[in-house]
Amino acid sequence: MAKRGENIYKRKDGRWEGRYIKERKMDGKIRYGYIYSRKYLEVKHKLMLLKADSLRDPEFQSTYTGTLTEWFEVWLDTIVKTRVKLSTYNSYKSKVQLHILPRIGAIRLTELLPTDIDQWILQLSLSLSPSSVHAVHRVLKNGLAQAVRQNLLKKNPALNIDLPKLEKQKVRAFSVAQQKKIKAAAIADEKYLPIILALETGMRIGEISALQWGDIDFTEKTIHIQRTLQRLQVDSGKTALIEGTPKTFQSERTLPLSNQLETYLIEIKQSSKSSYVVGIADSCTEPRTITYRFKNLLEQLQITQLPFHALRHTFATRCLELGVNIATISSMLGHTSTKMTLDVYTNSFMKDERQAIEKISTI
Known part of the structure; x- marks a missing residue:
């Protein structure tokens, strides 16, 4: 056999x-x-x-x-x-x-x-x-x-194991000049709407793919994030688009809609034939298509290649630079805690830390 x-x-x-x-x-x-x-x-x-x-x-x-x-x-x-x-x-x-x-x-x-x-x-x-x-x-x-x-082991042998020291990962975000250049090019072509959404709200790529017009309340000027879309491997070994709930409980959140983004979305909605904000007919635009388009745009603009997720980091970094408090940023990003936000964006506080040092030196 x-x-x-x-x-x-x-x-x-x-x-x-x-x-x-x-x-x-x-x-x-x-x-x-x-x-x-x-x-x-x-x-x-x-x-x-x-x-x-x-x-x-x-x-x-x-x-x-x-x-x-x-x-x-x-x-x-x-x-x-x-x-x-x-x-x-x-x-x-x-x-x-x-x-x-x-x-x-x-x-x-x-x-x-x-x-x-x-x-x-x-x-x-x-x-x-x-x-x-x-x-x-x-x-x-x-x-x-x-x-x-299940009583198969008396004690877990994987406890108290020495692991390599973790190094803090430096968040890679676009500069203000790069952001302006990307936004100007993206807003001129509707297929780049996911880029605008990421820069203006900090949404994840899967959340953008799954976003439907019914999730946007133009009266209250809010976006309700309640689902995400991913291409995942299924039992047959093939992949399929799977729509599910956001990454964590905190990831299901309501974001405010800026006046500028509201105007832009209303304009797109008038000609949309899909229930999805980023979609054609009644189907969505999947994450890998969004990623491919973003990569091509960066090549056209001759900007250093960073993953689509860097747009989310850019949103958070700009918020920090503008003095938005960490609890608010954590809530908008859908992080499980403010500690997680602080751990991720520690390097972005260097400007504030430098100002603090200068103030102390004058005492």
Whole structure:
């Protein structure tokens, strides 16, 4: 039989066979159960459910001998997948498949030691940035924490691990001169409306793609951000546009509409045939199209290439320069806390800090 996945084999009759531990006898011998299907994914899904059920059995928990690969497959597909957004699940799965299983996946779950994780961290640090190492370690720690909750482990070996020191990332934003140049070019062509929205409101690209005319209250002069759009990988391995709720609870927010932006949007709405603010017919313009257009505009204007997200940073930076208080900026950006805003935009306070130093020196 040709093997395709963990305990899944291709039979000579063309069917896929999945094997799982059905019973562990007192003498230590194992009795296996089997499931069959013409479809590999169907066998894999059923196998995951059976493994998950067996992990709830106290007798099985005390004798669990599965590897990290076996445990993380169960954890991802039967626990993580049912509790988080698809984007978060895809992020977890990618980190598990790319950075965890290839290096330590063959180790038995109950035999994983902190020293194994220390060595793994050192290996990761050779190819990943400190922030990426922290992110991957966080996924490992969460997966092992679930194993502790299900009594498969007595203690989480990923706790109290020395991680590389995080370096504060410098926010990259456009200068005032660059911003004026970009805005002047964007406002002349309706297809660049996403750029105007990002510069004027600090909205994320997915929020802009999902924005509908019904989300804008021209009477109250507000924009209600209540959905986001992302292209994500689905079960078939292909990608699809997925519309969902904003990134966090705080990301669902109401923003004020400036007089200038209101006038511009009313003008566009008069000729719009879509329910989406940035769209054609009744379909939206997806993030990758917006990104492509933005990149081309920067090339035309001969401005240094920065990602579309830099427009959001530019909005926040201008707010700081104009003296807007940090709580207001945090609220408009939809950050989970003012601390997060402060951590991201620390470098933008240098001007204020310099003025403070000059004032103190005169005392």
